[in-house]
Amino acid sequence: MFTEWKLAYVASALSLVVAGVTPVSAAPDHDNPAGILIYPKIVVDTAAGIDTRLHLSNTSSLPQMAHCFYVNANSHCTNTGGVCSSFADCQDTTTGTFGACVPGWIETNFDIFLTSNQPIGWVASEGLAGDELPCRATFLNPNPCAGLGSNNGTRIPPISETPFIGELKCIQADSVTRLPLTCAGETCRNDLTGNAGITDIDTTDVASYPAAGLRSVLNNGDNDLIVGGETAEYEPCADVLVMDFVYDGAIDPIGSLQASSELTLVPCTQDFRGQTTPPVTAQFLVYNEFEQRLSTSRRVDCLLDTPISRIDTSQPQNSIFSVNVGGTIMGQARIRGIGGGLTGVALLALATDYTDDETRLGWSSYALDTVVETSVADTISLP
Amino acid sequence: MRLLDRNPRLSGLLVGLAVLALAGARAQAQPEISSTEPGSIVVYPKVIADGTRDTIISLTNTTNMMAYVHCEATNGLGTCSNSPDPANQIYYCNSDEECLDVVDPEGATLENVGPCEIPCPSTDFDVVLTAHQPTFWRVTTGRVQDPALASGNMCTSIGNQQFCPGFFLAPVDNQGAGGNVPGMSGFRGELRCFQVDQTGALIAGNALKGEAFIEALGVDGTGVGLLSGYNSVNIQGGEAPSGNVANLDGVEYARCPAALTFNHLAPGSADPISDADVEVEFSFAPCTFSPTFATVVRVSFNTWDEMEIAQSGGDQRACWANYRGSLTGGMIARTTDFLRSSAAPGQTGNCTAGSAVGFGCTSDSNCGKGGICFDNECVAGDSTGMVCSSAANCGVGGVCGPPSGILGVAEHFYTDELSIPGTSADLAHQLGIRTINDVMSFTGGF
Numbered sequence: 001m002f003t004e005w006k007l008a009y010v011a012s013a014l015s016l017v018v019a020g021v022t023p024v025s026a027a028p029d030h031d032n033p034a035g036i037l038i039y040p041k042i043v044v045d046t047a048a049g050i051d052t053r054l055h056l057s058n059t060s061s062l063p064q065m066a067h068c069f070y071v072n073a074n075s076h077c078t079n080t081g082g083v084c085s086s087f088a089d090c091q092d093t094t095t096g097t098f099g100a101c102v103p104g105w106i107e108t109n110f111d112i113f114l115t116s117n118q119p120i121g122w123v124a125s126e127g128l129a130g131d132e133l134p135c136r137a138t139f140l141n142p143n144p145c146a147g148l149g150s151n152n153g154t155r156i157p158p159i160s161e162t163p164f165i166g167e168l169k170c171i172q173a174d175s176v177t178r179l180p181l182t183c184a185g186e187t188c189r190n191d192l193t194g195n196a197g198i199t200d201i202d203t204t205d206v207a208s209y210p211a212a213g214l215r216s217v218l219n220n221g222d223n224d225l226i227v228g229g230e231t232a233e234y235e236p237c238a239d240v241l242v243m244d245f246v247y248d249g250a251i252d253p254i255g256s257l258q259a260s261s262e263l264t265l266v267p268c269t270q271d272f273r274g275q276t277t278p279p280v281t282a283q284f285l286v287y288n289e290f291e292q293r294l295s296t297s298r299r300v301d302c303l304l305d306t307p308i309s310r311i312d313t314s315q316p317q318n319s320i321f322s323v324n325v326g327g328t329i330m331g332q333a334r335i336r337g338i339g340g341g342l343t344g345v346a347l348l349a350l351a352t353d354y355t356d357d358e359t360r361l362g363w364s365s366y367a368l369d370t371v372v373e374t375s376v377a378d379t380i381s382l383p
Numbered sequence: 384m385r386l387l388d389r390n391p392r393l394s395g396l397l398v399g400l401a402v403l404a405l406a407g408a409r410a411q412a413q414p415e416i417s418s419t420e421p422g423s424i425v426v427y428p429k430v431i432a433d434g435t436r437d438t439i440i441s442l443t444n445t446t447n448m449m450a451y452v453h454c455e456a457t458n459g460l461g462t463c464s465n466s467p468d469p470a471n472q473i474y475y476c477n478s479d480e481e482c483l484d485v486v487d488p489e490g491a492t493l494e495n496v497g498p499c500e501i502p503c504p505s506t507d508f509d510v511v512l513t514a515h516q517p518t519f520w521r522v523t524t525g526r527v528q529d530p531a532l533a534s535g536n537m538c539t540s541i542g543n544q545q546f547c548p549g550f551f552l553a554p555v556d557n558q559g560a561g562g563n564v565p566g567m568s569g570f571r572g573e574l575r576c577f578q579v580d581q582t583g584a585l586i587a588g589n590a591l592k593g594e595a596f597i598e599a600l601g602v603d604g605t606g607v608g609l610l611s612g613y614n615s616v617n618i619q620g621g622e623a624p625s626g627n628v629a630n631l632d633g634v635e636y637a638r639c640p641a642a643l644t645f646n647h648l649a650p651g652s653a654d655p656i657s658d659a660d661v662e663v664e665f666s667f668a669p670c671t672f673s674p675t676f677a678t679v680v681r682v683s684f685n686t687w688d689e690m691e692i693a694q695s696g697g698d699q700r701a702c703w704a705n706y707r708g709s710l711t712g713g714m715i716a717r718t719t720d721f722l723r724s725s726a727a728p729g730q731t732g733n734c735t736a737g738s739a740v741g742f743g744c745t746s747d748s749n750c751g752k753g754g755i756c757f758d759n760e761c762v763a764g765d766s767t768g769m770v771c772s773s774a775a776n777c778g779v780g781g782v783c784g785p786p787s788g789i790l791g792v793a794e795h796f797y798t799d800e801l802s803i804p805g806t807s808a809d810l811a812h813q814l815g816i817r818t819i820n821d822v823m824s825f826t827g828g829f
Contacts, residue, residue, distance in 0.1 A: 030614070031418050031813045033644075051656045055646040057723040059814060117687045119646060121721030123655050134689035134719060146691040193723075193812045195646045197795075199656040204797040204805030205609050206654075210418075210812070242421075244441045244517055244594055251537035253521045253545060254437045254598045257608050287515045289549025290534075327534030328549040332443050332517040348596065350608040361608030362599070364807065369445070369592045369614070370419045 029235075030367045033059045034213025035172045035180065036225070036234055036380070037194045040345045041209075041264040041305065041365070042070070044125045045163040048357070049201035052124040056170060058114035060191035063149025065113050067178045067382070068170040069272055072106040072160055073303035083163055105302040107272050109383070110156055113175065115149035127158040165305050167266050170194065171225070171382070172216070179382060180219045180233075188216035198347075198365065207365035212343045227268055228341065229377025237268035237341025237378055238370030243333045245346060247288075247323035248309035248316060249354055257361060258354035261321070261346060263311065265304040268341035268378035277302045281338040284311065286320050289328035294320040300342065308333075316355065335368070341378045344368050414587075414619035414637040416790075418810050421445045422617025423578045423587045424629060424636065424823065427595045428792045429613075429666035429705075429808070432522040432570040433460065433475065439596040441519040442576065442615075444512035446590040452510045452576050453583060454564075455674065455825050459572040459703025461501030477501070477571070477705045503677035503702035508564050509583075509829055510576075511552035512590075521545055525566035528553040543568075554829065572703045573668035575823070577629065578620070583829040585629055587620025587636070597794075597808065611808035616790045631670060631788070631821040639670035639788030639821050642727040643811035647793050649688070650708025652720040659797035659805065663708040665726065667700075670788030670821035671733065676767030677702040678787045681729025688718040697729060699770070704789075725814060728788050732771045737781030739766040785819045 042052045058064045074083045077090035079099030084090050090099040114120060115135050122128035130136075137143065137150035144150060153175070159166070172189050174181045181189065194211035214227055214234040228236020246252070246259040267280045282304070283297045296312035298304065309316035317324050321331070335342065349363040416422070430438045444450040463474035463482035476482050476499035508525075512518060520526035521538075524545035530552060538547035543566050553564050574595075578588045593615040601607025624635045631638055648654065648661045669678040681699040698706065734751070740763065744756035754764030770776070771783035790811070797805040 029417055029419055031416065031810070033812065033814070053654075053656055055721060057644070057646050059644055059723075059812075115691050117693070117723065118689060118691055119687060119721045119723035120689055121646075121648075121655070135691065144690075146693070193644060193646060195809055197807055199654065200805075201657045203609065204654070204657045204659045204799045206795065206797060206805055206807035207610075207612075208795070208807035208809050210809060212419075242443070242445050242592065244443050244592070247536075249536060252439075252598070252608075253519075253524075253538040253547065254439060255601065255608050256537070287517060289516060289518055289547075289551070291513045291516050291550065293515075323536040329536075329538065329547055330441055330517045330519045330549070332445075332515060334445075334515075348610065348612060350598070350610060362610040362805070364596060364610035364612030366594050366612045367419050367614050369421060371421070371445070 029213055030210035032213060032215065033190050033193050035188065035190045035192070035216035036214040037170045037192050037211040038266065038343050039168040039194060039196045039211045040266045040343055041198065042124050042159065042164065042166050042168050042196065043198050044159050046125065051199055053121065053197040053199060054124060054168065055119065055121045055195045056112060057119040057193045058117060058191055059193060061116045063113065063115050064189070064191050065111060065173055065175040066170040066192060067173040068110055068112060068168060070108045070159060071167040071169070071303065072104065072108070072164065073166045074161065074164060075101045075103045078102055083161060103301055105275065105277060106160070107275065108157060108160060109272065111153055111178065112156060112170070113149065113151050113153045115145050115151065116147040122156050124159050125162060128156040129154065165303065167303055179221055179223055180216060180225065182221035183216065183219045185217065188219060190215045200360070200363065203360070203362060205362045207347050207363045209345045209365040209367055212367070223273065223382040225380040225382065227378040227380060232377065236372055236376070237343055239336060239341070239373045239376065240371040241335040241342055241344055242369040242371060243335060243346050245308060245321070245331050245333060246329060246348055247326040247331055248307065248319065248321055250323040250329045252350055253329065255350065257350040257352060260349050260351065260354035261308045263306060263308050263344060263346055265300050265342050265344040267300055267302070268343060269380070271381040273381045273383045278340060280340040280342060282342060283336045283338055285334040287332045288326045289330055296320055341376060413633060414621040416616060416618050416637045416640065416813065418614040418616055420617060420619065421589050421592045423589050423591065423620030424618040425576050425591045425593050425615040426618065426668055426790050427574040427593065427615050428668040428790050429597070429794065430456065430522055430570065430572055430574050430595060431597050432567055434568070435602050436597050436599050438522045439519055439598065440522060440574065440593065441517065442510065442512070442591065442593040443517040444515060444590050445592055446588065447514040448588070448590065449514065450512040450588060450590045451579050451581055451829060452512065452591065453507065453579050453825060454510065454574060454576040455505050455507045455672065456567060456574045457503060457505045457572045457702055458567070458570050459501060459503060459701070459705065460569060461499040464498055464500045478700060501701045505674045506565055506567060507825065509554055510564065511554060513550065516550070518549065518551060520564045522570060523566050523568050525564040526551055526553065527563045571705065575672065577825065579829065581829055584626055585624040587624055589619050592617055597806070606804060609804065609806050611794050611806040613792050613808040613810050616810065627825050629823040631823065638816045639790065640813035641815035641817050642725050643789065643791050644723060644725045644814050645793045645809065645811050647722055647724065648795060649718065649720050649722050654797050655720060657797060657799065659799040662796040662798070664794045664796070665706045665791060666794070667704040667726065667789045667791040669702065670790060672823040674826055676735055679733050679770060680704040680789060681731060681786055682789060683727045683729055684724060686722055686724040688722050690719060692718055699729060726789065726791060726811070728786050730786060732783040732786055734766040734769045734771045734777035735782045735784040737766040737777030738779040739764040739769065740778065742778060788817050788821045
């Protein structure tokens, strides 16, 4: 049965179709405040001295609330339960037998209440709660900060295990329903900006990147968020991601160090309610500086985080992302998601031996460029 | 309102009409400024090649058509005009304040050594990209044109020039210059590249994107390989730009942002993970650009901490602004560790023509480009790039143009007990769109 709101919503959506325009054509951007923020790469490895700093800001003069989801994309051993990257990590020392390394996808959600114009930050391995909250209201001090609102209700958990590879997604939401408010056009709230910094404690170097933003354009207030397509509630994810990269093993033209890159991809469609994410196939077209083209593809189940020269092979020197194959220093990869949209981030590292993380001297991350051609719909389903 | 409350169809229709109007506005294909969508003008707001760090510029054609590119690099690095030994030791600066407390060769501190003279020279060159071609160059060496250098995994340096494997075209332009991307040393500034056609006229091809990677050189044996990287700012073209004057009016090209906002750590704080000391540097390139005058970059800052306590301030620099957090006069003093700052263009105008001769002055820098201050009066120099509120402020033949928009990047420095500074860079987020048009122009071309 249609409610009054649903009628209004349908009329709004129809009006967009009648207008003869794709409802939204802008790609996810890293430049403007948005209603959904995606931090595609959160890394914590205390043994290796790596942790991630997260920064979330409210650019509005009104208090805002963000409903956030950590996605733990670790794989686990079937026998020991430990975190693994391959079966070789799954040897049971008591029996000497190996278990299987099974990909996982576990979400943890929490709320962040931001006061007006407030920036807030935390370290992924530590979280933020209790007395550490900057604006914690009490009965005797209901307005602890200069402006409107408080951080009460915020409890950011530490990531659930270490080592950790995963994603953070924050959705601007109503503080009561924890769902986005109903809105149309300019009444939709797009107030959040964010950055993440992956820190290597040994080198003090930080690879920072801006969170990808999806701007809200229309919303019916339910818990299925339509990203792109004919009835878009948020701007679409990209059809094509464009990654400039330095070929793995190429010699850096400044410091004569060896370069290597990592790529992280996250599907835009995610079902936090059913705890599933449909697989997306990433098709790669790789161009070198001679305009020569090679291609490969790789399935992205819930999160792909890999050195680029291991996207298509277990032997990096034979990869189409290896300088041995590419033949030039710089390349361009066009990454098309088949079966759904993708977002992601790239990381460039310099080392004395690019195959050995221990020799890494510095790193830097950067956003992937986005191209929207057909605006395929993705869906984020909230619990 | 009661009617609307009782009649959902009517309210739906009205909401629909409102959205229709919005959709209609969007259907005008408004060009945007983006760091993740290709554009027709790409701006790298911070490029460093100053002997301590160097920069790799990557530039990519994302389309299956040839892309012709004209680039202008503006050096915003100045020198302290009264350096005690300029022949042997140059005191680089971005503002007069940085010329304070210069130490002379004998070790004595010299106060008020300035002013900081910033001539803002610009260097231009051309690059041609084939379909989907990526390319790059190192700023200090540039890159020599070589259409068919064989495959390989490294560049070859000969003298101060670099040859790299790949198809690289940097043609000689119609003024006889070119054949390579020129190397630039002693450089701290910005780079912008325009997509043009074979004749050198602007086109809105929206084919270009890029990144900049600023790399430490390991001076004194520390910090080699530390990287800061950021995406270029891509200004999309819209309708029919032509010639060599780009109007950022929302029609020909996207308008610049009304303000920028940065998420950053507080200068003087400790990194929450590595515990290293944090310093922050903000760099701004003006949206308005001309090779004939230096656009003054005026920035108005607002900073909020986690307690919502706000601080504000403003400043101006010639052609390119670079602020260390600790040099901003308390604008970004530490209150909590995580901060958000917004930076908006200043409100005062910018002289785009006029003579400063006859103006009162206390130093050469008061007399604009080529200025000479004698007996408290400018005897040479033009007023272009000086602050103005009317044409009269710009001297004989003066023109007072609008204040320029700004594009920016923030860079963090993390220094541990070994004094090895890790780094990271982040482009600003944008807040709104300016109502004032900016204009970029250039000379030369194919």
